[in-house]
Amino acid sequence: MKLHFWRDHPRAILLRGKLRRFFTVRFRPGFTQAQIGTRGGHCLQCAACCKIIFRCPWLDGDNRCRVYYSKIRPLVCAHFPINGHDITDVAISSGRQCGYSFDQGNSR
Numbered sequence: 740m741k742l743h744f745w746r747d748h749p750r751a752i753l754l755r756g757k758l759r760r761f762f763t764v765r766f767r768p769g770f771t772q773a774q775i776g777t778r779g780g781h782c783l784q785c786a787a788c789c790k791i792i793f794r795c796p797w798l799d800g801d802n803r804c805r806v807y808y809s810k811i812r813p814l815v816c817a818h819f820p821i822n823g824h825d826i827t828d829v830a831i832s833s834g835r836q837c838g839y840s841f842d843q844g845n846s847r
């Protein structure tokens with residue numbers, strides 16, 4: 740079976756996720772809000788989503804966001820996760836389970 744880097748490699752999947760979230764939040768704000776309205780669970784404050792591909796430079800030594808209550812906090816962070824793919828990205832990146840969840844079939 741031939742593997743395709745862009746489709747199958749974990750880092751490629753995570754990079755695609757970063758791009759998908761950036762463009763979704765930036766250009767589809769209504770869709771983003773609708774997706775957020777469908778998710779269940781809650782944030783465990785594990786900071787796993789802050790370390791996808793690279794560790795966010797705003798994280799302090801205790802894994803707390805230095806800009807959480809600031810206007811410069813990126814929208815992609817404030818709205819994470821947007822769909823089931825983001826939950827999967829956390830698992831691929833860290834082996835952790837994000838505290839949020841989406842119904843099956845709502846992983847657009």
Ligand code: SF4
Nearest residue numbers: 782783786788837838
């Ligand atoms: S991975 Fe999920 S549970 Fe962990 S900090 Fe991010 S949103 Fe919260």
